[in-house]
Amino acid sequence: MMPARSRRPSLAGLVAAALAAVVVLVPASPAAAHNSLQAADPARDARLSAPPTQISLRFLQKLDPAFTTIVLTDAGQGKIPTSEPAVTGATGSVTISEPLANGSYTVAYRVVSTDGHPVQGSYAFTVADPTASAAPTADTGAGSPTSADPAASARRSDGSGPLPLVAGAIAVVAAIAGVMLVLRRRRATS
Structure with missing residues (x-):
């Protein structure tokens, strides 16, 4: 056998x-989950009938207040005055210093979560208040480049992916x- x-x-x-x-x-x-934008007010591609007074961005993870930047620009790439970013947990916000005129605006952000991972991106929204005037536009004289395409500045790059x-x-x-x-x-x- x-x-x-x-x-x-x-x-x-x-x-x-x-x-x-x-x-x-x-x-x-959990280590594979990087921070990303979860919600925004005003929202991406929103068409507002009244200008916002604040921008609020909520992320998946807690933010490091020392490395949180939120910038608002108009269609001509002019920076709109805002307060310094206030951070509470996973939410960063800025107060807009002056009422916004009608037009397209871009919110750009760069944040670092408490785990040290940087995330950046941008998105556009539009103010279309029937009682307000139009926003100033960029100089469109001969030979000067314009950036009228809000989609070009709304591309998000947070560096994460399947690779x-x-x-x-x-x-x-x-x-x-x-x-x-x-x-x-x-x-x-x-």
Whole structure:
């Protein structure tokens, strides 16, 4: 009678199991969740019938007050006077110093969450108060560039995405495969 041979998992099976574990566990990892804008008042692409007096931005994570910047500009890229940003937990806000005239405006922000991760972006909104005058526009004389496309300044870039997760998963799988290969060679030589 032949002795029963214990079945050990193959290297390919172990690598597949490790990859499946990484795919399931990595997206749920709190370290992978970077801060991002959760809500804004006024909202992205809002068309307001009355000018706002404050801009409030709420993020997913608590902000570092020392590194919070919120800037408001008009269609001509002129900076609108506001207060210094006030930070309460995950919310940053500024008070607008003067009433806004009709026109397009861009809110730009750069914040750093308490974990040290910087996030920046911008978005546009429009004031269309039927009782107010139009906002000043940029000089559109011959040869001077204009920036009338609010979509061009509303692009968000917070630096997060799937690439760091994929690279981390590949590194983990490669490390596990390397350890398994070394263990298998040791067993074969002993």
